[in-house]
Amino acid sequence: MRRPILNNQTKTSTHIKADITPQSTAQLSEAALEKRLKQKRSPAYMDTMVKLDAAGAVCDPSMVKELVAAMEKEFSDLTPSQRLLGLVARCYLGAPYEVHTLDMLFGIVQHYKRGNPLPNGMEKARMVAMIPQYAHIEVYTNCICAISNDGSVAYTKGAYYVQ
Numbered sequence: 001m002r003r004p005i006l007n008n009q010t011k012t013s014t015h016i017k018a019d020i021t022p023q024s025t026a027q028l029s030e031a032a033l034e035k036r037l038k039q040k041r042s043p044a045y046m047d048t049m050v051k052l053d054a055a056g057a058v059c060d061p062s063m064v065k066e067l068v069a070a071m072e073k074e075f076s077d078l079t080p081s082q083r084l085l086g087l088v089a090r091c092y093l094g095a096p097y098e099v100h101t102l103d104m105l106f107g108i109v110q111h112y113k114r115g116n117p118l119p120n121g122m123e124k125a126r127m128v129a130m131i132p133q134y135a136h137i138e139v140y141t142n143c144i145c146a147i148s149n150d151g152s153v154a155y156t157k158g159a160y161y162v163q
Helices: 030-037 043-053 061-074 123-129
Strands: 086-090 097-103 108-113 134-139 143-148 153-157
Touching (some): 030 153, 043 061, 061 097, 086 123, 123 134
Antiparallel strands (some): 097 108, 134 143, 143 153
């Protein structure tokens, strides 16, 4: 007799999820998504993202949770497939570090030395992150959004950005 490959029993997860607003189940059209991503970021979101460059974010899981929760709250109207892959920002730790990232897939803050490749499609934002007028760069599957200190957005989409 054959045994089922999949177990239909419910499993409990040991992962801790931040308290956020419910996720959207309706996916935005491409035009609506572009319009949404071009909207100015909230002051609360910008205040939280400033903490990304703090060295403590690398070692403090609660700080990483706070960063991820801020992003989830800012983009609660997007489906998981439309949300950002991660952030890239100029690193102010000094030489030899150039940029740091927050990888949304793994919830990891990592600092990168000059020449070290960035993971998960974030390399495309490295050069833009070095421009001083931008606080950080949001990386999506088919575009990047360069976010200024005041929350305004420079949206870039093109063949180069499609993975």
